[in-house]
């Protein structure tokens with residue numbers, strides 16, 4: 413007989429902002445933005461571990477970046493589980509949760525939101541299979557601004573304050589992700605953006621709804637920016653050095669910062685190019701987190 417039980421482990425995929433346009437803060441100090449987001453085939457692993465005695469779930473964490481992750485109520489996984497229990501009235505008592513933290517923390521890759529999205533997918537599958545996508549998304553939204561998009565991990569155009577989401581069909585793009593080991597606090601980078609005072613405009617429409625291949629995507633991206641790059645470089649000049657270095661590499665078609673950083677990415681024509689660039693960078697910076705991946 414075929415085993416059709418739902419999976420117990422999910423990849424919480426890294427989010428990459430291919431561009432991020434940020435306008436001046438409004439009266440409530442929120443920044444209107446527009447961002448094209450894709451997801452890498454690398455990420456954290458979130459697992460449900462069955463247990464025999466019914467009791468409240470514990471969270472354990474290991475992996476290369478486990479040290480930077482809280483395992484108390486501030487962890488976005490714990491927040492998501494509590495919210496799920498509250499909304500459904502179901503007790504999550506048949507499993508503990510285990511996080512393998514492969515992504516650098518506070519790195520612009522949205523790891524915490526991806527973890528929350530992954531655990532919600534697992535909880536729905538095991539505890540509330542009839543829950544609608546809308547209801548699950550409403551829970552994900554309460555875990556943070558990127559909660560909903562990281563729940564689905566699909567190419568998305570985010571607008572408004574990041575809450576207006578349009579899923580897009582885009583070609584898969586080979587890329588290299590590199591994190592220079594600096595934790596970048598998102599509020600600090602936005603604070604620096606405000607202090608620099610060079611506020612950008614957000615165009616109403618973008619050409620990203622009808623992209624057919626990588627050349628087309630790169631052409632459209634050449635008209636875009638990450639408006640948090642300047643403030644992040646101001647706070648951490650090493651990011652600027654890394655971006656110049658990446659731009660000079662023969663395999664790089666475009667190099668940019670993801671989100672508020674400090675992870676930078678290079679887009680490449682082929683996965684082979686991405687792997688050879690990643691191998692060279694890893695050899696030169698052995699302590700640095702470098703991954704070749706595909707964004708989709």
Ligand code: ATP
Nearest residue numbers: 487488517518519520521522523524525527598671
């Ligand atoms: P974003 O791009 O959405 O700003 P990020 O990659 O910069 O995300 P995260 O790695 O998600 O940032 O972590 C931001 C903060 O959230 C960390 O400082 C950490 O203390 C807290 N946090 C809570 N839960 C998690 C989690 N599961 N994984 C990582 N960090 C978490």
